[in-house]
Amino acid sequence: MSKYWSDFVHQLEPYVPGEQPKMNKLVKLNTNEHPLGPSPKVLEVIRAEADDRLRLYPDPDSAQLKEAIAAYYSDKGYGVEREQVFVGNGSDEVLAHLFLGFFKQDKPLLFPDITYSFYKVYCGLYQIDYESVPLDDELAIAVDDYLKPNGGIIFPNPNAPTGRLLPLSDIERLLQANTESLVVVDEAYIDFGGESAISLINQYPNLLVTQTLSKSRSLAGLRIGLAVGNAALIDGLNRIKDSFNSYPLDRLAIAAGAVAFDDREWFDKGCELVISQRDWLDGELAQRGFESLPSAANFLFSRHPQHSGESLAKGLREQGVIVRHFGKPERIADYLRITVGNPEQNQALIEALDTLL
Ligand code: PMP
Numbered sequence: 001m002s003k004y005w006s007d008f009v010h011q012l013e014p015y016v017p018g019e020q021p022k023m024n025k026l027v028k029l030n031t032n033e034h035p036l037g038p039s040p041k042v043l044e045v046i047r048a049e050a051d052d053r054l055r056l057y058p059d060p061d062s063a064q065l066k067e068a069i070a071a072y073y074s075d076k077g078y079g080v081e082r083e084q085v086f087v088g089n090g091s092d093e094v095l096a097h098l099f100l101g102f103f104k105q106d107k108p109l110l111f112p113d114i115t116y117s118f119y120k121v122y123c124g125l126y127q128i129d130y131e132s133v134p135l136d137d138e139l140a141i142a143v144d145d146y147l148k149p150n151g152g153i154i155f156p157n158p159n160a161p162t163g164r165l166l167p168l169s170d171i172e173r174l175l176q177a178n179t180e181s182l183v184v185v186d187e188a189y190i191d192f193g194g195e196s197a198i199s200l201i202n203q204y205p206n207l208l209v210t211q212t213l214s215k216s217r218s219l220a221g222l223r224i225g226l227a228v229g230n231a232a233l234i235d236g237l238n239r240i241k242d243s244f245n246s247y248p249l250d251r252l253a254i255a256a257g258a259v260a261f262d263d264r265e266w267f268d269k270g271c272e273l274v275i276s277q278r279d280w281l282d283g284e285l286a287q288r289g290f291e292s293l294p295s296a297a298n299f300l301f302s303r304h305p306q307h308s309g310e311s312l313a314k315g316l317r318e319q320g321v322i323v324r325h326f327g328k329p330e331r332i333a334d335y336l337r338i339t340v341g342n343p344e345q346n347q348a349l350i351e352a353l354d355t356l357l
Pocket of ligand 1: 093
């Protein structure tokens with residue numbers, strides 16, 4: 001193995017995914033999965049698709065899924081064409097493609113210093129220069145700090161792991177001030193209380209919005225992500241995809257993803273459950289002295305002034321409840337990221353905390 005090769009691989013700092021425990025007795029509130037489960041119509045179509053056709057390659061264009069996504073957002077009045085939609089194997093893969101294709105620039109890519117940690121991993125993998133922009137004193141994205149020369153901007157909205165939402169008016173301000181660079185809004189959690197920036201794609205050719213079916217559509221196990229934006233950007237993503245894996249989505253995922261967008265009733269019911277449970281959990285945590293950031297996501301980012309984040313995460317774990325504790329950077333060392341579960345799971349979390357505190 002040449003020296004270059006081994007040096008390159010060894011300097012990579014890969015993403016560390018949240019734990020997927022083998023024991024299913026645990027109350028699992030650590031990786032922001034949806035408590036309701038997929039729509040019964042989605043399960044039905046997966047069963048119907050699982051036949052002899054699995055010997056054939058799937059549609060490399062995933063047209064059925066793209067059409068369902070375009071129809072969903074067009075019905076909302078956003079005017080999305082199929083040519084403005086890209087799909088991939090989870091939004092992580094969509095992000096991987098767009099980092100490779102669009103963010104290797106002379107100037108640094110900007111993203112918040114506390115955000116989805118995969119961004120830094122892709123910068124390491126593709127040797128992309130970046131600058132992390134500090135969140136403000138309230139752990140919110142400071143829009144004014146992004147109004148400077150850059151090779152692109154990316155942030156989640158709501159941000160992860162804080163859950164804080166940036167209003168669309170701030171996103172427009174960013175887009176207007178950065179017409180020469182690509183602005184990517186990662187909307188993994190947008191359906192739990194925000195308004196999608198997909199409504200802006202026809203006005204701003206420098207905007208790309210990514211989303212996932214892992215959270216609000218309860219399909220993390222199928223790995224489906226998407227991007228919506230100007231057709232020229234989507235064409236660029238398709239070229240990258242076809243230089244990497246022409247069939248990122250399998251036959252079952254394409255059919256199931258399309259039905260997940262069609263079944264709006266199930267989707268609405270799931271989002272309402274999460275939002276009402278988030279409000280309940282927020283209130284219960286506050287009564288016990290927790291301070292939580294305002295969340296528009298399916299998780300709460302909370303700390304207790306008298307207990308370290310580490311001891312809380314450990315104490316919960318000992319009682320069979322797992323939440324995410326990042327520990328770094330220092331500013332968020334005492335915060336826990338708690339996924340909003342179903343009523344029983346949330347109750348179990350509160351009871352475990354009552355034993356601990
Ligand atoms: N973006 C953000 C902000 C996330 O938190 C996640 C989930 N870990 C993703 C993207 C990736 O989601 P997926 O690959 O499951 O679509």
